[in-house]
Amino acid sequence: MKPAPFDYYRPATISEAVGLLAELREDAAILAGGMTLGPMLNLRMVRPRAVIDISRIAALKGISATSNIVVTGAGVVQSDALDSAVVRHDIPLLSMALPWVGHFQTRNRGTLGGSVGHADPSAEIPLCLVVCGGSVVLQSKRRQRRVDAGKFFLGSLTTARRPDEMIIALEWPCPPADAGHAFEEIAQRHGDFAIAAAACQLRIDRSDRVTALSLGLGGVESRPIAVDVRGFIGRPRQGLASALAEHVAGSVAPMEDHSASADFRAALAKTLVERVVETATVDAMARRERMQ
Amino acid sequence: MTALHLAAGQNHPVSLTLNGRPRSAHAEPRMLLCDFLRHELQAYGVHVGCEHGVCGACTVLVDGRAVRSCTQYAVQADGTDIVSVEGLAEPGTLNELQRAFMDHHALQCGFCTPGILCSATHFLRRNPSPDEAQVRDMLSGHICRCTGYAAIVSAILDAASNLRKKGP
Numbered sequence: 222m223k224p225a226p227f228d229y230y231r232p233a234t235i236s237e238a239v240g241l242l243a244e245l246r247e248d249a250a251i252l253a254g255g256m257t258l259g260p261m262l263n264l265r266m267v268r269p270r271a272v273i274d275i276s277r278i279a280a281l282k283g284i285s286a287t288s289n290i291v292v293t294g295a296g297v298v299q300s301d302a303l304d305s306a307v308v309r310h311d312i313p314l315l316s317m318a319l320p321w322v323g324h325f326q327t328r329n330r331g332t333l334g335g336s337v338g339h340a341d342p343s344a345e346i347p348l349c350l351v352v353c354g355g356s357v358v359l360q361s362k363r364r365q366r367r368v369d370a371g372k373f374f375l376g377s378l379t380t381a382r383r384p385d386e387m388i389i390a391l392e393w394p395c396p397p398a399d400a401g402h403a404f405e406e407i408a409q410r411h412g413d414f415a416i417a418a419a420a421c422q423l424r425i426d427r428s429d430r431v432t433a434l435s436l437g438l439g440g441v442e443s444r445p446i447a448v449d450v451r452g453f454i455g456r457p458r459q460g461l462a463s464a465l466a467e468h469v470a471g472s473v474a475p476m477e478d479h480s481a482s483a484d485f486r487a488a489l490a491k492t493l494v495e496r497v498v499e500t501a502t503v504d505a506m507a508r509r510e511r512m513q
Numbered sequence: 514m515t516a517l518h519l520a521a522g523q524n525h526p527v528s529l530t531l532n533g534r535p536r537s538a539h540a541e542p543r544m545l546l547c548d549f550l551r552h553e554l555q556a557y558g559v560h561v562g563c564e565h566g567v568c569g570a571c572t573v574l575v576d577g578r579a580v581r582s583c584t585q586y587a588v589q590a591d592g593t594d595i596v597s598v599e600g601l602a603e604p605g606t607l608n609e610l611q612r613a614f615m616d617h618h619a620l621q622c623g624f625c626t627p628g629i630l631c632s633a634t635h636f637l638r639r640n641p642s643p644d645e646a647q648v649r650d651m652l653s654g655h656i657c658r659c660t661g662y663a664a665i666v667s668a669i670l671d672a673a674s675n676l677r678k679k680g681p
Contacts, residue, residue, distance in 0.1 A: 222564060229542035229588050232516035241516055252589075259584025260565035263545070272542070273516075274589055300578075324654030326569060326632055329578040330585070412653045 224262035228271040235360060238275055238387055243362040245271050246384040252276065253296055256323060256331035257339040281334070281389060286311055289395050292358075295334025295388040299323075299346075302333055311395045314353055314422055317404040318345040324412040334388045337373075340380045342476065343415040343440035345406070347374055350391060351445045352420040352437035358390040359383075367392070374444040399512055400424050400433070401505025403497040406440070407489050409480065415440040416481045419493035421501040425509065429458050436465065436498070441475045441490050448472070448494075458506075462498035466491045519588055527591050531556060532600025540587035547571040549587035550597060558598035558627045562656075569655035572628035573597045579635035598627035601634060609679070610634065613672035614665070621659035629655050633669050641677055645670065 230249075232238040242249060250269035252258050253276050261267045275281060281296030284307050291311045293302065302308050303319040322328055322336065322345050336346040337357060350357070350370040357373045359366050359382060373381050382388065396402070406418035418439035424432045432455070436448040448469055453461065475486035519525045524539035531554055538553035545564070550556040550573070559582060562568035566584040573582045574596040602608040607615065610633055620626045629652070636643070636651045643651075648669050652662060 223545065223548075224543045226521035226541070226543050228521045229519040229586070230516045231519075231589075237516045255584045255586075255589075256566060256581075259581075260567075262543075263564050263583070270521075272586075276589065320650075324569075325636065325651045326572050326579050326581060326654040327566060329635075330580045410653065411650065 222263050222265060225265055225268040227262070227269055229274065230271060231274045231277060233277065235278060235280055235387075235389055236362075238273060238278065239360055239362045239385070241271075241273050242385045242387060245273070249273050251338065251387055253335040253338075254298065254327075254331040255335075256327045257335060257341065275387065276332075284308065286395070291393045291395060293333050293391045293393065295332065295338075295390055297333045299328040299331045299333065299336075300325075303328065312349075312353065312393045313396070314402045314404060314420055315346070315349045315393065317402060318349045318420065321345050321404070321406050321411070321415070321418070327412075333391055337391060338380065338382065338388050340374050340378050340444065341414070342377050342443050342445070343418065344445075345404070345415070345418060345439065348418055348420050348437050348439035348445040349404070350393070351447050352422055352435050353393050353396070354435065355391055355393045357382075357388055358392060359386040360389045361386045365389075370445075371447055377443040379444075396422055397424060397433075399505060399508045401501040401503070401508060403500035403504060405493045405496050405500070407493065414480075417441050417486055417489035417493055419490065419497045421494075421497040423498070423501050423505055425458050425502060425505045427509075431456055431458060431461060436469075436494065438469070438473065438490055438494070441473050441486050443476060446473075458502050461502065462495045465498050466495035469494045525588060527587050529590050529592060530594040532596055542586060542588050544587045545583050546585045546587050546590050547573075547582035549590070550582060550595070553587075556597045556599055560624055560627055562624070567656070568625070569628045569632065570625050572631045572655070574631050574635055577635065577638075579632040596631070596634075598630050601630060609675045610637070610669070610672040613668040613675065617664045617668035617671065619660060619664040619668035625655055625657040625659075629657070629665060633672070637669070637673055637676065641673060643670070643673055 248270040252274045281294040283294045309316045356367045406415040423434040439445045470491040475483040477483045528537040550559045560570040562570035571582040
């Protein structure tokens with residue numbers, strides 16, 4: 222299908238873009254790579270009066286790192302993030318998840334910020350941002366604010382972004398050098414929407430105990446969720462994966478849709494959690510070895 | 514400075530480079546790039562399938578990258594450099610990749626082929642020595658209902674090997 226008519230705006234700077242948003246608010250849709258908005262426009266699932274194309278704003282395309290944080294501009298194209306040495310070194314979880322985001326051809330145009338702004342429950346980049354404890358930087362004409370990823374995703378395709386705000390960057394805290402990471406997902410075929418995905422970041426100390434743990438699930442509930450792991454810190458690594466898998470199976474409230482029942486999603490969540498915790502543990506042990 | 518504004522329902526000039534030649538025509542903001550390439554610039558090798566980024570038939574090279582032309586709009590492509598299947602080889606000739614598709618019977622109806630050729634062109638530039646799993650991963654962004662993909666995979670692997678022998 223073809224989209225309904227819309228006014229097209231192409232700001233050259235962030236200030237032009239937020240100026241337009243202040244004026245147009247709910248009537249405008251922000252277009253970056255168009256890998257999610259494009260289909261929704263073409264299928265007429267959305268009919269904005271105006272489309273604001275931010276894909277040529279150079280200030281949104283940078284990746285910069287300080288000693289403890291990486292800032293990725295909202296307009297960074299997914300394939301560029303996948304090629305980035307900074308991402309590979311300082312955000313290993315994102316680097317592991319990006320090959321699961323769509324296909325070669327969609328990653329060549331889709332952006333990090335676009336995926337976060339769209340907030341599909343099964344999307345990999347939002348899940349990574351939650352598990353990494355990252356945040357979303359929002360800019361309006363009047364002010365800038367940061368929202369923790371855990372508070373940004375409110376539900377399916379629903380976020381804390383206000384109509385006059387745009388995402389300008391994502392902030393990713395760098396994990397310690399000995400942290401282990403893992404990402405896994407199950408889809409009908411590679412590149413399709415995940416039926417369930419799991420991501421894990423953890424640290425193991427010299428006495429083989431877990432000293433830090435972050436675990437998240439995508440595609441299972443209406444938004445990416447961080448699993449409550451408070452009771453698991455300080456436990457020995459042996460038996461951790463299966464204990465967390467049981468914990469998750471008993472605590473998630475999975476969605477039901479055409480691709481999977483709630484029971485199937487719960488079973489996948491359990492299996493994926495066991496896999497990511499095991500893999501992240503092996504990764505953490507290997508990193509610790511290398512550091513000694 | 515104020516942002517560029519193109520009003521809905523009106524035609525606006527769009528200029529780009531298509532297969533090495535500067536081209537200009539008009540488009541409404543909502544006109545898909547694939548429709549612009551076909552209907553305004555007569556690049557009928559750009560095939561339009563699903564119109565929502567799933568099937569891969571409309572894939573072209575925009576500024577060297579294999580991307581869908583159905584999930585972007587013509588007005589966005591102003592000033593870009595686009596290569597469609599028509600621009601992969603001199604008219605009347607086949608390049609290594611196209612020859613390998615013929616040799617391996619890697620197409621039957623041919624609807625998906627232009628998109629796959631464009632994708633494989635970008636893919637082989639990035640990765641001149643792919644293994645089968647990498648080729649299949651790249652192909653996951655295309656739907657072919659005729660071949661079962663096996664012949665496409667062997668054609669791309671064969672083309673890669675021939676291109677390596679020929680050198681840059």
